[in-house]
Amino acid sequence: xxxxxxxxxxxxxxxxxxxxxxxxxxxxxxxxxxxxxxxxxxxxxxxxxxxxxxxxxxxxxxxxxxxxxxxxxxxxxxxxxxxxxxxxxxxxxxxxxxxxxxxxxxxxxxxxxxxxxxxxxxxxxxxxxxxxxxxxxxxxxxxxxxxxxxxxxxxxxxxxxxxxxxxxxxxxxxxxxxxxxxxxxxxxxxxxxxxxxxxxxxxxxxxxxxxxxxxxxxxxxxxxxxxxxxxxxxxxxxxxxxxxxxxxxxxxxxxxxxxxxxxxxxxxxxxxxxxxxxxxxxxxxxxxxxxxxxxxxxxxxxxxxxxxxxxxxxxxxxxxxxxxxxxxxxxxxxxxxxxxxxxxxxxxxxxxxxxxxxxxxxxxxxxxxxxxxxxxxxxxxxxxxxxxxxxxxxxxxxxxxxxxxxxxxxxxxxxxxxxxxxxxxxxxxxxxxxxxxxxxxxxxxxxxxxxxxxxxxxxxxxxxxxxxxxxxxxxxxxxxxxxxxxxxxxxxxxxxx
Amino acid sequence: xxxxxxxxxxxxxxxxxxxxxxxxxxxxxxxxxxxxxxxxxxxxxxxxxxxxxxxxxxxxxxxxxxxxxxxxxxxxxxxxxxxxxxxxxxxxxxxxxxxxxxxxxxxxxxxxxxxxxxxxxxxxxxxxxxxxxxxxxxxxxxxxxxxxxxxxxxxxxxxxxxxxxxxxxxxxxxxxxxxxxxxxxxxxxxxxxxxxxxxxxxxxxxxxxxxxxxxxxxxxxxxxxxxxxxxxxxxxxxxxxxxxxxxxxxxxxxxxxxxxxxxxxxxxxxxxxxxxxxxxxxxxxxxxxxxxxxxxxxxxxxxxxxxxxxxxxxxxxxxxxxxxxxxxxxxxxxxxxxxxxxxxxxxxxxxxxxxxxxxxxxxxxxxxxxxxxxxxxxxxxxxxxxxxxxxxxxxxxxxxxxxxxxxxxxxxxxxxxxxxxxxxxxxxxxxxxxxxxxxxxxxxxxxxxxxxxxxxxxxxxxxxxxxxxxxxxxxxxxxxxxxxxxxxxxxxxxxxx
Numbered sequence: 001x002x003x004x005x006x007x008x009x010x011x012x013x014x015x016x017x018x019x020x021x022x023x024x025x026x027x028x029x030x031x032x033x034x035x036x037x038x039x040x041x042x043x044x045x046x047x048x049x050x051x052x053x054x055x056x057x058x059x060x061x062x063x064x065x066x067x068x069x070x071x072x073x074x075x076x077x078x079x080x081x082x083x084x085x086x087x088x089x090x091x092x093x094x095x096x097x098x099x100x101x102x103x104x105x106x107x108x109x110x111x112x113x114x115x116x117x118x119x120x121x122x123x124x125x126x127x128x129x130x131x132x133x134x135x136x137x138x139x140x141x142x143x144x145x146x147x148x149x150x151x152x153x154x155x156x157x158x159x160x161x162x163x164x165x166x167x168x169x170x171x172x173x174x175x176x177x178x179x180x181x182x183x184x185x186x187x188x189x190x191x192x193x194x195x196x197x198x199x200x201x202x203x204x205x206x207x208x209x210x211x212x213x214x215x216x217x218x219x220x221x222x223x224x225x226x227x228x229x230x231x232x233x234x235x236x237x238x239x240x241x242x243x244x245x246x247x248x249x250x251x252x253x254x255x256x257x258x259x260x261x262x263x264x265x266x267x268x269x270x271x272x273x274x275x276x277x278x279x280x281x282x283x284x285x286x287x288x289x290x291x292x293x294x295x296x297x298x299x300x301x302x303x304x305x306x307x308x309x310x311x312x313x314x315x316x317x318x319x320x321x322x323x324x325x326x327x328x329x330x331x332x333x334x335x336x337x338x339x340x341x342x343x344x345x346x347x348x349x350x351x352x353x354x355x356x357x358x359x360x361x362x363x364x365x366x367x368x369x370x371x372x373x374x375x376x377x378x379x380x381x382x383x384x385x386x387x388x389x390x391x392x393x394x395x396x397x398x399x400x401x402x403x404x405x406x407x408x409x410x411x412x413x414x415x416x417x418x419x420x421x422x423x424x425x426x427x428x429x430x431x432x433x434x435x436x437x438x439x440x441x442x443x444x445x446x447x448x449x450x451x452x453x454x455x456x457x458x459x460x461x462x463x464x465x466x467x468x469x470x471x472x473x474x475x476x477x478x479x480x481x482x483x484x485x486x487x488x489x490x491x492x493x494x495x496x497x
Numbered sequence: 498x499x500x501x502x503x504x505x506x507x508x509x510x511x512x513x514x515x516x517x518x519x520x521x522x523x524x525x526x527x528x529x530x531x532x533x534x535x536x537x538x539x540x541x542x543x544x545x546x547x548x549x550x551x552x553x554x555x556x557x558x559x560x561x562x563x564x565x566x567x568x569x570x571x572x573x574x575x576x577x578x579x580x581x582x583x584x585x586x587x588x589x590x591x592x593x594x595x596x597x598x599x600x601x602x603x604x605x606x607x608x609x610x611x612x613x614x615x616x617x618x619x620x621x622x623x624x625x626x627x628x629x630x631x632x633x634x635x636x637x638x639x640x641x642x643x644x645x646x647x648x649x650x651x652x653x654x655x656x657x658x659x660x661x662x663x664x665x666x667x668x669x670x671x672x673x674x675x676x677x678x679x680x681x682x683x684x685x686x687x688x689x690x691x692x693x694x695x696x697x698x699x700x701x702x703x704x705x706x707x708x709x710x711x712x713x714x715x716x717x718x719x720x721x722x723x724x725x726x727x728x729x730x731x732x733x734x735x736x737x738x739x740x741x742x743x744x745x746x747x748x749x750x751x752x753x754x755x756x757x758x759x760x761x762x763x764x765x766x767x768x769x770x771x772x773x774x775x776x777x778x779x780x781x782x783x784x785x786x787x788x789x790x791x792x793x794x795x796x797x798x799x800x801x802x803x804x805x806x807x808x809x810x811x812x813x814x815x816x817x818x819x820x821x822x823x824x825x826x827x828x829x830x831x832x833x834x835x836x837x838x839x840x841x842x843x844x845x846x847x848x849x850x851x852x853x854x855x856x857x858x859x860x861x862x863x864x865x866x867x868x869x870x871x872x873x874x875x876x877x878x879x880x881x882x883x884x885x886x887x888x889x890x891x892x893x894x895x896x897x898x899x900x901x902x903x904x905x906x907x908x909x910x911x912x913x914x915x916x917x918x919x920x921x922x923x924x925x926x927x928x929x930x931x932x933x934x935x936x937x938x939x940x941x942x943x944x945x946x947x948x949x950x951x952x953x954x955x956x957x958x959x960x961x962x963x964x965x966x967x968x969x970x971x972x973x974x975x976x977x978x979x980x981x982x983x984x985x986x987x988x989x990x991x992x993x994x
Contacts, residue, residue, distance in 0.1 A: 157990070423988050
């Protein structure tokens with residue numbers, strides 16, 4: 001739901017040679033982001049039905065000749081906090097008639113094109129693309145700057161075309177951060193040039209990404225206005241690192257957490273982040289830090305000796321590890337995102353450039369922002385997609401600012417993220433596990449609080465329509481009826497299931 | 498598995514400007530079917546990873562410069578029985594080295610390109626596409642001429658992009674008939690220009706196909722070597738016809754089967770088949786004829802009177818309907834496919850141009866071919882995809898020629914078809930319900946009997962590889978472990994699930 005909308009009662013049709021006009025823009029589109037976005041716009045609105053060849057029976061005055069896009073900033077850097085606002089006008093008259101799209105940045109303009117695509121309908125009588133309810137005036141901007149979706153390529157490898165499909169569908173819902181949980185205990189699929197044996201921890205020789213593949217994902221996402229947040233989850237969740245470099249394990253019987261006593265461990269983290277900084281240009285890096293069971297460090301002789309020598313207990317060693325990894329990230333120019341256990345255990349020691357990533361449950365964000373740190377909300381009881389029992393209504397109603405009244409503290413909640421953990425997810429079921437529930441969260445993150453539905457029943461029709469639109473665009477979004485990823489229960493219309 | 502294969506132990510790499518050469522072909526590619534097939538070949542082999550830019554370190558002698566395709570027939574008509582054979586040679590040497598593909602027809606050549614694509618692997622060291630085990634000699638042709646997959650757009654509408662994705666994936670498995678069960682009792686999504694109210698029976702205004710959409714599907718399929726078999730399932734399975742034309746129903750309380758007593762019923766069938774004949778150029782039309790409960794004809798006064806006046810009992814009236822529909826189809830130049838109940842009830846009355854479509858169970862094909870008619874095998878206990886309990890092993894082991902020893906009778910089994918009925922299938926779950934099980938049946942239908950595995954365990958590795966290949970191409974094929982459409986049970990490699 002946009003910030004403000006008004007519309008009329010006329011119909012206009014997209015002309016056969018519907019065109020992109022850009023004169024008057026300060027943006028020159030050197031990377032062809034706008035050109036690509038316009039080309040995809042035509043693809044999605046023309047994909048569902050064959051358009052008539054002959055437009056001669058149309059009165060010229062009812063045809064939209066094109067869309068005139070004004071972008072005020074010449075800069076196409078995609079960074080946290082980039083202006084994503086846009087203004088879309090579809091007038092009824094003109095000579096000829098052009099839709100009019102204004103945005104500060106190319107990324108606001110891309111959102112405007114997405115909105116425009118959703119106003120287009122195939123008319124079965126005229127066999128042309130119709131825009132109902134002209135004239136339109138839409139003024140729009142997101143409520144939160146960070147609107148994320150996590151994918152996990154460690155539990156199951158996701159081929160590049162699958163990741164690209166997820167990115168495509170994110171753009172339809174105006175999500176803007178792909179949180180790429182690249183590696184975990186189960187596998188290490190990514191090439192790290194500085195430490196070339198790390199991807200020996202991949203599941204197989206073919207289930208790997210080269211650095212060029214990762215750069216391709218970043219570039220593909222950027223073309224669609226989506227930043228990629230790369231994660232290495234340390235010191236836990238890292239068993240696979242030791243396949244190539246066994247000295248990262250405290251011992252063969254203690255493969256997790258990474259060896260806190262070994263300088264090599266931090267050299268490797270430094271090498272990874274150095275390699276990352278060449279392709280992952282998002283301001284943030286995710287350093288994990290969750291679910292760290294340090295008992296292994298105590299049980300293994302050489303790490304126990306190191307703890308004693310340094311006068312640290314296990315918990316202090318965990319803190320030492322996280323803070324040292326943070327320093328490495330800062331040295332590469334990143335700000336840091338860490339899972340909430342780091343905050344829960346030693347929040348006052350974290351770098352002030354930390355964003356705390358909530359996941360364990362509700363009520364965390366209010367403590368984080370009260371401590372003056374930034375927060376991303378992903379409470380697992382509401383926004384974990386692999387919990388199939390969580391309904392889209394629960395996804396919709398999960399409010400990131402619950403119990404946060406102070407405007408300054410509200411501003412520290414930079415957004416939220418739905419998480420598609422990969423234990424039971426591969427290329428066969430990722431789309432219908434993500435959609436339509438992620439779209440319910442996407443509205444929560446995009447739409448101004450006052451415009452949000454107070455009762456999810458008011459959202460059903462709109463969300464059903466969006467899920468059918470996803471199907472029409474080739475995305476395997478599941479029915480709304482029932483919890484996550486259900487097959488349709490009986491024959492029927494997409495719009496009613 | 499191809500008919501015959503031999504290979505060596507060398508490696509060759511696809512050159513950066515890998516090209517299509519066609520000189521010497523009699524086929525001129527006026528419809529750009531070969532050009533399109535070659536372009537898709539490059540797309541699928543380059544989709545998974547980013548190829549290196551710099552090939553200067555390669556010795557020219559290890560590079561494949563392109564593929565030289567020789568097609569002997571200038572004809573690009575796609576019809577039942579078209580020659581689909583091909584011969585693919587990938588030599589180790591040459592100056593420069595070209596792969597060599599020979600086929601009688603463009604459609605054999607398309608199969609050869611599919612096979613070639615499956616020999617291509619991304620090499621993570623050279624960052625180029627490698628063909629292992631050169632030199633290759635593959636001589637190949639299908640065992641059966643009819644290798645089908647049914648989709649059902651009445652129980653759930655499938656948007657055009659979804660149908661196109663299914664067609665793409667069928668081509669990967671060398672299936673060659675899309676059996677489009679267009680309409681059924683639940684909805685009538687297709688435009689019929691002769692009777693323009695028929696699609697009033699669609700689920701909604703947007704869940705419809707124009708005739709141009711249907712023509713687009715036929716053309717898209719033809720470009721991939723796949724015929725489209727259109728079905729109208731009469732006289733049962735047709736309630737939706739009466740939404741626009743209520744006189745097709747015997748009465749409001751008896752909406753099925755179609756009114757046998759009404760001449761208008763047969764005029765409508767004639768109109769539909771007349772419209773069909775303009776776009777569905779496949780030799781066959783499917784007229785359904787299954788699950789006809791005629792009790793309604795007896796209970797409704799005017800149809801009961803008609804039965805009495807014509808001296809027909811219910812069963813004879815069913816026969817009358819089916820045979821009259823057959824005559825209409827024949828008058829439009831079609832041969833006929835009917836579901837097996839028509840054969841089971843009055844097989845000796847059916848047109849000799851009938852192909853009987855088995856579905857109820859095993860043992861039918863042998864009776865059909867003994868009666869001198871042709872048969873397609875789809876026994877529901879093995880080849881119905883919506884039965885999720887049926888494993889891929891059962892799909893694989895279902896032998897169409899069971900108990901048929903006479904070579905002439907064997908020749909009457911023109912092939913088989915796996916059926917993806919749509920009651921519980923929409924855009925969200927169609928791909929993973931079809932794949933990988935349809936691929937197991939596809940090998941049964943393609944591969945010479947002697948080359949088929951006698952034990953499906955010999956197929957597991959190959960099928961797992963194919964399912965991972967489908968994932969790599971963006972197709973949501975499900976894991977092999979377990980029955981149909983399972984989510985992966987735990988983290989792990991695609992190749993082991």
